[in-house]
Amino acid sequence: xxxxxxxxxxxxALAVSVGIAQADPLKVCFVYVGPHNDGGYSQQHDMGRQAxxxxxxxxxxxSTYLExxxxxxxxxxxxxxxxxxxxxxxxxxxxxxxxxxxxAADFPDVKFEHATGFKTAPNVSTYNIRWYExxxxxxxxxxxxxxxxxxxxxxxxxxxxxxxGIDAFMLGAxxxxxxxxxKIIWVNSWFDPGKEGDAANVLVNQGADILVQHTDSxxxxxxxxxxxxxxxxxxxxxxxxxxxxxxxxxxxxxAPYYIAQTKAVLDGSWxxxxxxxxxxxxxxxxxxxxxxxxxxxxxxNATIDKIKGGWSPFAGPITKQDxxxxxxxxxxIADGDLLGLNWFVKGxxxxxxx
Amino acid sequence: xxxxxxxxxxxxxVTASMPLLIAAMGELVAERSGVLNLGVEGMMAVGAVVGFxxxxxxxxxxxxxxxxxxxxxxxxxxxxLVTLVFVANxxxxxxxxxxxxxxxxxxxxxxxxxxxxxxxxxxxIPVLTDIPIVGPLIFGEDPLVYLAIALAIGVSWFLFRSRxxxxxxxxxxNHVSAHALGYNVIRVRFLAVLxxxxxxxxxxxxxxxxxxxxxxxxMTAGRGWIALALVVFxxxxxxxxxxxxxxxxxxxxxxLNAQGYGVPAPAQFLTMLPYVATVVVLVVISxxxxxxxxxxxxxxxxxxxxxx
Numbered sequence: 213x214x215x216x217x218x219x220x221x222x223x224x225a226l227a228v229s230v231g232i233a234q235a236d237p238l239k240v241c242f243v244y245v246g247p248h249n250d251g252g253y254s255q256q257h258d259m260g261r262q263a264x265x266x267x268x269x270x271x272x273x274x275s276t277y278l279e280x281x282x283x284x285x286x287x288x289x290x291x292x293x294x295x296x297x298x299x300x301x302x303x304x305x306x307x308x309x310x311x312x313x314x315x316a317a318d319f320p321d322v323k324f325e326h327a328t329g330f331k332t333a334p335n336v337s338t339y340n341i342r343w344y345e346x347x348x349x350x351x352x353x354x355x356x357x358x359x360x361x362x363x364x365x366x367x368x369x370x371x372x373x374x375x376x377g378i379d380a381f382m383l384g385a386x387x388x389x390x391x392x393x394x395k396i397i398w399v400n401s402w403f404d405p406g407k408e409g410d411a412a413n414v415l416v417n418q419g420a421d422i423l424v425q426h427t428d429s430x431x432x433x434x435x436x437x438x439x440x441x442x443x444x445x446x447x448x449x450x451x452x453x454x455x456x457x458x459x460x461x462x463x464x465x466x467a468p469y470y471i472a473q474t475k476a477v478l479d480g481s482w483x484x485x486x487x488x489x490x491x492x493x494x495x496x497x498x499x500x501x502x503x504x505x506x507x508x509x510x511x512x513n514a515t516i517d518k519i520k521g522g523w524s525p526f527a528g529p530i531t532k533q534d535x536x537x538x539x540x541x542x543x544x545i546a547d548g549d550l551l552g553l554n555w556f557v558k559g560x561x562x563x564x565x566x
Numbered sequence: 567x568x569x570x571x572x573x574x575x576x577x578x579x580v581t582a583s584m585p586l587l588i589a590a591m592g593e594l595v596a597e598r599s600g601v602l603n604l605g606v607e608g609m610m611a612v613g614a615v616v617g618f619x620x621x622x623x624x625x626x627x628x629x630x631x632x633x634x635x636x637x638x639x640x641x642x643x644x645x646x647l648v649t650l651v652f653v654a655n656x657x658x659x660x661x662x663x664x665x666x667x668x669x670x671x672x673x674x675x676x677x678x679x680x681x682x683x684x685x686x687x688x689x690x691i692p693v694l695t696d697i698p699i700v701g702p703l704i705f706g707e708d709p710l711v712y713l714a715i716a717l718a719i720g721v722s723w724f725l726f727r728s729r730x731x732x733x734x735x736x737x738x739x740n741h742v743s744a745h746a747l748g749y750n751v752i753r754v755r756f757l758a759v760l761x762x763x764x765x766x767x768x769x770x771x772x773x774x775x776x777x778x779x780x781x782x783x784x785m786t787a788g789r790g791w792i793a794l795a796l797v798v799f800x801x802x803x804x805x806x807x808x809x810x811x812x813x814x815x816x817x818x819x820x821x822l823n824a825q826g827y828g829v830p831a832p833a834q835f836l837t838m839l840p841y842v843a844t845v846v847v848l849v850v851i852s853x854x855x856x857x858x859x860x861x862x863x864x865x866x867x868x869x870x871x872x873x874x
């Protein structure tokens with residue numbers, strides 16, 4: 213009798229555990245700082261999310277995302293996701309760094325991936341794109357295409373990522389035209405089409421014939437089209453907003469990384485790490501190359517190949533704005549220095565707002 | 567600074583001020599009738615998205631503009647129903663409408679992001695527009711600018727030179743007496759609110775059809791709140807509100823210009839300037855306390871229930 217009961221119990225337990233093992237799909241969740249359809253930064257993350265769903269089918273449930281999450285109040289939102297069964301959470305903005313770490317400490321079996329940050333934990337990885345590689349190429353294109361040797365650069369906040377981008381752009385431009393100049397306007401927002409458009413108008417008015425942006429809306433591209441100047445797009449392909457103005461867009465391609473990390477969680481090989489790749493892993497593209505002569509396209513592609521081969525735009529010698537040595541001859545800047553970059557290269561007249 | 571540059575600057579200032587001017591004029595009429603409509607931002611957002619979609623689908627910007635006006639008025643009708651017929655608290659209802667409007671606009675516009683809009687061409691009168699600097703400024707604006715200026719003049723005339731405006735102001739100052747005199751307070755307020763919503767919608771349509779011809783969620787970026795503040799700081803007088811709108815737009819553009827020239831002030835300070843400048847100017851020109859008291863709608867925000 214007892215043996216019968218025990219055997220039945222064991223059989224039931226086995227059945228139940230097999231049932232659980234054949235499990236629920238892995239719930240993968242995303243937190244965006246802007247709208248999922250902003251035509252820029254957050255939209256590219258959302259495209260990565262859709263790629264995960266498509267690549268991994270029923271093994272994952274990648275339908276959950278939160279958008280327009282203000283960085284100041286993100287902790288509650290991220291915590292909610294962890295409490296609702298998300299096992300892998302991608303928090304896609306720099307300002308989500310501390311909220312992510314706080315929630316991660318309370319949910320040790322949930323994995324967190326934080327974009328563009330620098331603090332990790334046993335269950336928190338960071339990942340970032342070497343956008344500056346693309347900016348260097350854009351600088352080269354700008355210097356070749358510009359007739360006035362002056363670019364207008366629209367930026368949000370003076371964080372290292374933005375400073376890196378401006379420096380790399382100038383270095384690229386100076387490699388073609390050592391006297392290339394840039395005018396910088398800080399709009400204090402990642403996304404405000406009205407203000408970005410105003411800034412673009414002001415820059416065109418002041419004589420810039422190339423517009424570059426480190427903000428998320430297509431407004432500057434539209435202004436460029438209307439004004440008859442050229443412009444670079446940001447985060448996604450903005451050529452539809454400026455068919456004649458568009459030179460190239462700096463496109464974020466998160467899909468390969470997202471799929472790889474999700475697979476790692478599925479097969480148990482996920483570990484906390486800091487990923488920072490660019491052209492080499494196809495995380496960033498400078499495309500499509502339009503409205504420029506073929507020799508400029510060839511130059512751009514050659515530089516991209518050079519960077520893929522391991523060359524860094526921040527290879528020395530580089531002089532700082534104040535004349536001192538930024539990067540010594542024969543060396544390349546260290547990743548740590550890049551992540552905390554707070555100086556402009558010589559040739560930029562504007563100062564970084566403190 | 568060459569003539570072309572000055573012209574460009576002035577044109578940009580005008581377009582930057584227009585959405586604020588339009589929305590503030592509408593809100594002015596609504597508040598003069600005694601209704602505090604905090605839903606301007608939501609109405610602007612809905613106007614922007616509906617206007618963009620209508621203009622995009624039909625290919626005619628004018629239809630987009632008309633659609634944005636109707637959309638704003640529709641949202642305002644909802645607000646009027648809730649606050650005037652059901653006598654809900656005006657502040658809470660207005661805030662709810664803003665939140666709803668922002669969300670609704672994102673929902674409606676979901677499929678229309680990343681689509682470039684049409685834009686409106688500036689007018690060009692053969693000889694007049696070619697006068698240096700002044701020409702494009704006065705004779706070369708886009709059609710909606712002229713509409714906005716006509717709107718501002720019309721509102722000013724209506725409120726202070728017409729019988730209808732007198733009734734609106736009476737209702738806003740003392741709704742009990744106005745009711746006793748036989749005026750239909752609810753109807754006057756409802757019409758004023760509709761007008762306010764229509765203007766907010768038009769302002770939104772201006773943003774998405776002319777200013778930056780596209781739809782992206784949250785593109786109104788707080789302009790509705792600024793319009794609300796302008797009405798208060800401008801002490802409910804059309805001319806002062808208009809001055810406030812132009813100053814805000816102008817300082818906003820000028821600070822970007824200053825950055826472009828490399829002016830060494832911190833960028834964060836420059837970003838703050840439009841707000842500070844507008845508040846300071848309007849407070850200074852509104853020093854006269856008697857004038858202030860006599861222009862504040864005494865029954866602003868108070869609900870009215872006809873009891874007879």
